[in-house]
Amino acid sequence: MITTFLQVGLGGAIGAMLRFGAGLGVARLHGGSFPLAVMSVNVLGSVLMGVLFIWSMERGMGHLNPLLMTGILGGFTTFSAFSLDAFVLWDKGLPGQAAAYVALSVALSIGGLALGVWLARGVLT
Secondary structure: OHHHHHHHHHHHHHHHHHHHHHHHHHHHHHOOOOOHHHHHHHHHHHHHHHHHHHHHHHOOOHHHHHHHHHHHHHHHOOHHHHHHHHHHHHHOOOHHHHHHHHHHHHHHHHHHHHHHHHHHHHHHO
């Protein structure tokens, strides 16, 4: 179990550095106020998650998932895990649950962020 935790930790550090670098690169190329860097990382991470999901299942490489999927891609963007969860629900023939998962995740996450901002402004200002 400790080896799995180390794989996730190492992968997470690598993924976070890749996200930071990709974000800087896109921001330097694009500039502007639209969060293109975050969106680009989310889309790229989701594509890679789809590739790794199928690759690991078909090649019997699931033992690398803690490092590659949870660690590197999780550190790069947790949106890829969100995308995979939504896709798996859809692929299992549960479109209603997939839609509810997407809608609730987005709405509750934005609501949670707004609550955090509201709390912090009340306490810290």
